[in-house]
Amino acid sequence: MEKITENITVDVKAECDVCVCGGGVAGIAAALAARRAGADVLLLEKSYILGGLATAGIVTIYLPLCDGFGNQVSFGIAEELLKLSVKYGAEVGLPEEWKNENPASVRAKAGRYQVRFNPHLFAIAAEQLLLSEGVRILYGTYACKTVSEEGRITHIITENKSGRNAVKIKKSVIDTTGDADICRLAGEKTRSHEKGNLLAAWYYYISDISNGDYKLNMLGFADIPDEQKTKEFFDNQLENGKRYSGLSGEELSLMIQNSHEKILSDIQKKRASGKPGLFPVTIPTTPQIRMTACLVGNTVLDCSAPFVNFDDSIGIVSDWRKKGPCYCIPFSCLYGKSVRNLITAGRCISVTDDMWDITRVIPDCAVTGQAAGQAAAMTSDFSSLDVRELQAALKENGVKLFF
Template sequence: MTKILEPAKELNISGSFDTVVVGGGFAGVAAALAAARGGNKVLLCERVFMLGGLGTAGLVTIYLPLCDGRGHQVSFGIAEELLKVSIQDGYEDRYPKPWLEGGTLEEKAAQRYLVRYNAAACAIAYEKLLLDEGVKILYGTTVCDTIVEDGVITHLIVENKSGRSAIACGNVIDCSGDADVARFAGEETAQYGRGNILAAWYYHTDEEGNKLQMLGFSDVNIEKGSKRVGENEAMVNKRRYAGLEAEEITDFVISSHRSTYNHYLLGKPLSNTHMLTSIATIPQVRMTRGLKGDYWMTREDNHKYMEDSVGMFSDWHGKGDGSVYEVPFRALHGSKIKNLAAAGRTIAADDMMWDLTRVIPVCSVTGEAAGTAAALAKNFTDVDIKSLQKKLEDNGVMLHKNWEVE
């Protein structure tokens, strides 16, 4: 590739914040909320014009379980708050009655604590939640570089309708889903080795109303031989996408649109009962790049006690097998860039573990942990773990399980 030297130019400093959260998916919403509640002046930069990321603009409208499948709740705090807010104006077709209306252990074991929500209503509700807590939101704002001095990010470079400017920051939480900030700043990152299968989840109407079509499953569902893999034949064992380069991600989106067309529109004209109602407005890639972190989570961590646990999550698959993972704070930051933490699908985990850590409840758990830490110390490497854990527990987070494993 031939190169050109971009002339240096002065930038306006368009703001100064204690904490800047990059990306407004579920991780970013949780992080901004926690940092603001901790007393910080918080900015959330989001490149599209709504909150929720893959969980709204990406049409992934299933808030996977907060429980272990054996009747025990595992994820608490903001993870549970965001689940409840996502259905405050009504839910789609899953309502976890035993969990929300006081069921027995047996009833809870029989129905996992998950919901399906309306993407648009959820995005609007989260926006209000953040504004009410004093978070400043800048939409249409892409963070495209960092200025780093002595291992600390002093400014983020952003581009938006006003042009290019710098934002001064005390600390930064990378919730971009792709560890963009970590890469710009020179923190250690890792790329997902297996690549993403094509996905084309879309909404459509039929006689029963507006419905989610889940076209394109995860690797694990395919490997487990899910009976719905047949319906997804067109997506399976085809090209894999890393999801990190402009041309490749454009190919992904175009193929996704084409799959939706072939699946829903080909040969059947639109009508009142046959309407394509929404397609995703951000690419539906599951795993791209993550932090290397000071701890690398693996499936071996199941039921492992973590001294620096900042919350828990379960295995989301099926009825649940009782698995419980504690998230070590070390998986949320590296040691090169002191004032940078990651939350959401970019926390440090290996390829197999990523399939568990990438889902919405874990994004909310890790967002809350990073946001709470951001309000306790400027540098994440200086956070006093006991103080962080106390603050999280005071806010209702359970750090270690208090039941016997069957």
């Protein structure tokens, strides 16, 4: 392939203590936690909306904060964002039983501690919250390169409407791109998801404008474990199980084009079968891709050990797919071995492929985001951070760390 060398000098247009790269749920939680811990925080987001997959990807189910038996396990910012997501109205709100101090037996009967939010209202509420707390947000801004010195990122090179510029890093960087982009750019060890992703084409429609019947159509199922796959899974599987890695611009473009085609044919099918007045009202503006690349960190968390207390736990998450199993997340699966002031959160932390399907969901992204943000405000060398101090700060901010 022909190659050219890009050799440009850029202006250092901004500086911050903590630079959060990616404004999905993990980035929102991370920015909030870092700011509340006293850091000057700049959040870079390549699109023009906060929330990532949860909003631009219209994945609007805030999965559970509980174990399925009425016991809440995820707290802190994970719970705060769940409530924020429905602050201006919910598509499906919290069961009454979860609003009060009811015993687990009562809560369990009412279902899990989860909600369905409206993507637009959640994005606006999150933006208002971050701005009110003093987080600076730079939209339309791609974090496209890192500059390092002696094992630390000193600058993030950005690209936006103003051109190519640099952000000076005074303390640390949080990779909440969902795809471990910053880790890869900085030379930290990453790996890609082995199987790749099935096509998804979730969209909202209104089936009859006169009566306002408004629905989320979840076209394309999650790649649940084989033993949980039912006939419904295979009936709802698009493109005969074709898979996408999500790691190339060309492939992602093809993926979103294919999802558009599926949305259109689904609409036409529904119109032909008794809903002639059906219109789509929201389609995804980002590829609905679940697992692409993640950090290979100091710990690679797997799902063989539910209910294990790790010494360096930063929070607890449940398994959204079934009642019961819950997992402590160790701090050591948020950072790697090479870049001292870089930490991850959200769907690109260091886990096995099986665990990935658990930790990638919205509440888990908020749990790891809060921990990453808190830690980023405290140090510019994650491997030498006193985990007890981090845990004390998280506990003070409402997080439950151990079983």
